[in-house]
Amino acid sequence: MQTPLIGRSFSLIEKVGLLAILAATLFAGFSEVKQMVQAGHAGVSDLLLLFMYLELVSMVEVYWTAGKLPVRMPLYIAMVALARHMLVDQQLPALDLLGTAVAILLLAVAVVVVRYGHLKLPYRDAIDSRHLS
Numbered sequence: 001m002q003t004p005l006i007g008r009s010f011s012l013i014e015k016v017g018l019l020a021i022l023a024a025t026l027f028a029g030f031s032e033v034k035q036m037v038q039a040g041h042a043g044v045s046d047l048l049l050l051f052m053y054l055e056l057v058s059m060v061e062v063y064w065t066a067g068k069l070p071v072r073m074p075l076y077i078a079m080v081a082l083a084r085h086m087l088v089d090q091q092l093p094a095l096d097l098l099g100t101a102v103a104i105l106l107l108a109v110a111v112v113v114v115r116y117g118h119l120k121l122p123y124r125d126a127i128d129s130r131h132l133s
Contacts (some may be wrong), residue, residue: 015064022060029053048084052077071114079107 032049036042059073082104086097 018060018064022057025053025056045084045087048080048087052080072111075107075111079104
């Protein structure tokens with residue numbers, strides 16, 4: 001049996017961890033914007049990196065408010081990260097390029113499977129919350 005003090009302690013640790021992730025993400029995002037301003041231009045890879053930071057901020061917000069992390073969000077970030085990797089490393093061998101493209105495709109299939117599962121096989125608490133609202 002969990003005592004209220006232990007439950008609150010874990011909740012506090014979780015919130016502090018989320019704030020640390022948010023602060024680090026914002027710091028990295030602002031540092032990237034600063035580098036783009038200093039360089040005087042922004043490339044597609046820079047924009048994809050900023051998009052990844054934005055998705056991380058969104059993930060923290062969803063986890064903070066709902067207390068749950070949708071599996072699809074990290075999958076989206078992974079797809080963008082792999083696409084950015086393909087753009088940044090211009091000298092990728094053809095086989096590596098193909099492997100990265102297949103990895104993005106597999107992640108996209110995983111998103112579809114997860115989404116289908118959530119629609120057709122909802123969790124019990126999701127069913128209960130729909131009936132309450």
